[in-house]
Amino acid sequence: MASVPVYAQPFGVAQAQRLLWRAGFGPKAGDARALAAKGLDGAVDSLLSPPAYVATGPDPTDRGFPIAPADAAGHDHLWWLDRMVRGNQPLVERMTLIWHDWFATSQQKVASQSLMLNQNQTLRTGALGSFQDLLLNLTKDPAMLLWLDGVKNTNRAPNENYGREMMELFTLGWSNGYTETDVREQARSLTGWRANAALSPSPSNFYFDVRLHDTGTKTVFGQSGNYDWQGACTLCLQHPNHPAYFVQKLWSYFVPTAPDAATQAGLVALYANGYQVAPVVRAILRHPDLYDGARMVKQPVVYTAGLMRALGRGVDGMIWTQLDTQSGQRLFWPPDVSGWDMSRWLDTATFRARWFLAANALASVPVDQTASSSKPAALLARATHLFADQPLSAKTRHALLSFAAAALKSAQPAVVEGALRQLVAVSPDLLTA
């Protein structure tokens, strides 16, 4: 069996910081040092097997009141962002975010925050379990049934929306071993789900009605049988192209460059042994490419949660939903069923939104006027320390020291320190990890 390479260099604070950004939402003060002390395997395993969920810090609020995630528009975003900020299971939360992008479902059409939150819990419960369970659970998930018209798909009137996307996006990849006829036949297998529209959109009002299921023989991927929705899922999972697609897609959330052939083969071998997610994630998190390779632009919510964690502040109003939306990522509202485009987060519009995110995060942490220094290097050190000591490149240090030296000629040190904090927060160094 092919084995996956393992990072063999020293696992220090810098490596622990990168791991916390890729597998979570960045370090709080002291987190990276504590994680580094566990060594690579200890660190990865601690993320994979977290303690019971505990949230530390102030509860989320909007205008001073508790939030209502199932009911108030935008509070759904605040609710999840808060888990990212305060929770003690960063990898579980990060995997939930990955599955939200993978099985991207939007409130835009579902129109029920409670069904969206219900799906979110399904993703979280199965975050590091079996992909087979995830696929089956999502195929019958009420929000998904509404989103991709599963409840409109009947034996009399097949609707191919879900059947297409389950192959193109969820299990096989575009044009990767299926035909247009397979799309139509899968749609027939998936018929029979209903929603009782007269009742409230609670999960109990979704059910399988055998009278609306097409019981005829379907031919999919060259195999024939009387498949139903579970059969449709199994056919996708057993498709010879599924494991490679699965591991490549999962890898792409953690590492920006493609895995080499040996790595890919090793990951496929880990996965094919029972569709378990955790062994694949574990191998990716121990891989040399994660630590030695290129940087990734932080997703907006990862960036926001990371700022809050470093600054030790909480979620306190709809401004966070607004600014993450402006940055290109409103949770529960992915742009379409293919999820967010992770390769193009930053442009002139979204850079400006990140500027506002940083400014708003920093507003609650006033500069200590008495401790501020008149030396550029000391000011920059204080500004950097605020963000859990994430390292700055020489280029960035050079530009910021010149800025500070010039600014100190006309402005008070505390004002310059406030400006430096903002510039550090929106530097290319902190927009990426």
Next chain:
Amino acid sequence: MSCYDCNRTELLRKAVAEAGRGLPAIEPGMPIPAGTGLSRRSFLLRSSGLAFAVFGGSAFLSPPAVEAAIESATPGRILVSVFLSGGADTLSVLFPAGDPLYHQFRPVLGLDPTGATALAEDTRLYWHPSTASLATLHAEGKVTVLPAVGYDHPDKSHFTSRHYWEVGATDPHLRTGWLGRYLDTVNQPDNPLQGLSLDTGLQPSLATASAPVAALDSPDNYAFSDSRVANFPLEAQMLKAAGALGSAHAAGSDPALQQAGNAAKQSLHLHTQLGSFSTFNSKVTYPTSSDPFPHRLAGLAAMIQAGLPLHCVSITAPGHYDTHAGQVQPLSSGLKLTSDSLLAFQRDLEQRGLADRVLVHVWSEFGRRAQENGSQGTDHGAAGVGFLIGSRVAGGMIGQYPGLKTGLDSQGNLVPTADFRGVYSALIAQWLGGDPNRVIPNASAFAQPALLK
């Protein structure tokens, strides 16, 4: 070249000549550009980021780049790409009530031609009632209709087909957009406004290899101070520092740092270019909507009049066109707001005397299946509907309506009668004045329709 062009070029030259010597004095005899409603000084400040950046002694500009940019920055033509996301239903937008098979394919969704406007060029086709505004413009000869535009071997995936349209080729691996590649050939190195997404983020069709481009959510607000968040007393210096920091990383080798660096660098450029463009007035009334589309179009008309150096612009139309189920209402509301806004935009351009400079291209990633499904909706199809709008377009049709009897492929989808790559090539050659062979792969393989009057 019009007088306006001469004036503007002269002003820009003047601006360069004054570089390093502070703001130019207002000299007697320098004409104020017609129709801008600006004082000469504010025109100079607003009209060109180049001028403004030069006055600011920007380290990003080298004199030859400035000269080259000014040569090509004379008010030229602007292409506006409007995307109907999701695959708009061709057989509803221009519904073929005169095709004897129409109601067989659309027993529930079939529209009634009573009271609808027939298309003069092919009276089998009728304008969807919600596109009455487009019918109005068409009657004035300002709309060219593409009743079945697409490509051979159509892909039914939204994302793949949309990608093909965005990159201008049936190539899943191409990473630059067709407008982006065009801009790379005429690149003004310090002008992100040459490729502008009036959107929350950059549209992939504008993705370039090297030319700077911009995304702007709201045309009248690119301030870095905001009533919602704390502002910085040193904001101006900070933006400069953020831009300098961005430039340093944009030149590096790590792609993520490059992306972040470019975003910061171009944000500063854009902020400088937009200068005091913070409010605008329209004499034309645009539709009122919570969707930003009409406001963006109104802002676009004002930006063009202010002399901002725009060239290729992309905007996403309102509406959800992936109508697998219950399509009647969402299709109607999306089409109506889109069409009414485009009519207001055309009237606004006409009122401002800019209509000869702007061409709008409306497109969608595909059409929908001829046979309606049982959910009062339609599944993914092939050939889609498109429009070219503007005072200079030739009118008439590009391609024909292929008919339901012989014009469907083996999967029951309309076959294309015009190739989108031929349309793109024609837009580049005839409207933008570029060389399609440098932009569209294998461009010569696609017939280029005549687009202009």
